[in-house]
Amino acid sequence: MMQRLLDPAVLAGISSLDLLAKTVVDGFVAGLHRSPDFGFSQEFAEYRAYTPGDDLRHVDWNLFARTERCYLKRYRGETNSQLTVLLDASNSMQYTSGPPPKMDYARFVAAALFYLAIQNQRDAAGLIVFDHEVREYIRPSRRPGQLARLFAGLEKATPRAQTNFAKPLQHFRNSLHRRGIAVLISDFYEDPEIIIREVAPLRFRGNEVILFHILDPQEIQPIMKGPAILVDLETEQRIEVVPEYTKTRYRARIDAHFEQLRTRARAAGMDYQLLVTDRPLDFALREYLALRQAEN
Numbered sequence: 133m134m135q136r137l138l139d140p141a142v143l144a145g146i147s148s149l150d151l152l153a154k155t156v157v158d159g160f161v162a163g164l165h166r167s168p169d170f171g172f173s174q175e176f177a178e179y180r181a182y183t184p185g186d187d188l189r190h191v192d193w194n195l196f197a198r199t200e201r202c203y204l205k206r207y208r209g210e211t212n213s214q215l216t217v218l219l220d221a222s223n224s225m226q227y228t229s230g231p232p233p234k235m236d237y238a239r240f241v242a243a244a245l246f247y248l249a250i251q252n253q254r255d256a257a258g259l260i261v262f263d264h265e266v267r268e269y270i271r272p273s274r275r276p277g278q279l280a281r282l283f284a285g286l287e288k289a290t291p292r293a294q295t296n297f298a299k300p301l302q303h304f305r306n307s308l309h310r311r312g313i314a315v316l317i318s319d320f321y322e323d324p325e326i327i328i329r330e331v332a333p334l335r336f337r338g339n340e341v342i343l344f345h346i347l348d349p350q351e352i353q354p355i356m357k358g359p360a361i362l363v364d365l366e367t368e369q370r371i372e373v374v375p376e377y378t379k380t381r382y383r384a385r386i387d388a389h390f391e392q393l394r395t396r397a398r399a400a401g402m403d404y405q406l407l408v409t410d411r412p413l414d415f416a417l418r419e420y421l422a423l424r425q426a427e428n
Contacts, residue, residue: 182202182204184336184338213256213311214258215245215256215257216257216258216304216312216313217245217317219238219260219317219318221235221262221263221289222263222292223263225319225346227348227351228348232409233348234409235290237409238318239287240413241346241407241413242259243282250282251279256272256278258271259286262300264293264299265296266303267289268288269307271307297322297331301331304334305333308334308337313339314334314340315344316331316342317346319347319351320393327343328397328400331343335401342403342405343393343402344416345404349409351386358374361373390406
């Protein structure tokens with residue numbers, strides 16, 4: 133029953149983001165031996181590579197003496213951290229070949245992360261909604277009612293305009309007063325080099341950065357029965373294509389795009405994960421947990 137409720141098409145029919153997030157997170161956490169709460173308490177969890185801006189008090193100097201490599205100890209327990217979700221709400225996010233649209237799926241993922249952070253881990257959480265500029269900013273907080281404020285911000289996030297990562301990420305850097313986790317949710321229709329160039333400075337402040345790449349299955353492997361005209365939802369540019377193109381050149385180009393994003397992100401110390409809108413939402417959280425546990 134729980135697995136059926138985690139199906140994206142079924143979740144799309146749940147009108148309350150609060151109920152949706154609780155359904156996803158409760159189903160996800162119920163299958164874990166412990167919740168994914170990493171912080172600096174007393175029970176050791178893993179090592180993480182040092183990045184500029186990290187607190188030197190958490191460096192394992194004994195390990196450094198043996199390996200001459202700088203690693204931080206991470207522990208399970210109260211995280212005392214903050215999560216900021218940067219949500220792309222540009223026009224391309226409205227695309228869908230079947231429920232849910234990419235925008236709704238992105239909302240589902242963000243809502244589940246907020247619920248997990250605030251309700252399960254007692255962390256602060258905040259939201260930036262953007263297209264070519266910042267449209268909504270909710271400062272990270274643990275105040276009473278913060279979860280409702282975040283869900284209201286997600287509800288108002290409707291696709292429009294074009295994507296531009298520069299201004300939203302500059303806004304985030306200017307408003308950042310403490311390190312935490314930054315999750316960027318987008319369909320990433322931009323040159324990977326530009327994306328990573330704009331996002332990389334977040335790592336210099338000691339943040340952990342996760343890129344969630346949201347795509348519809350038809351954007352990965354289009355099914356065409358004959359020639360068609362495709363319209364860019366952001367620029368309205370039109371291109372005529374034939375089925376053979378989608379099976380050969382298009383597939384090679386989209387695969388190359390994924391690989392460049394993944395490779396450049398990891399080289400910059402970020403985690404990258406492709407999420408397809410026909411996959412159950414608990415998969416997204418399990419992938420999130422795997423990323424949080426992996427060494428950068």
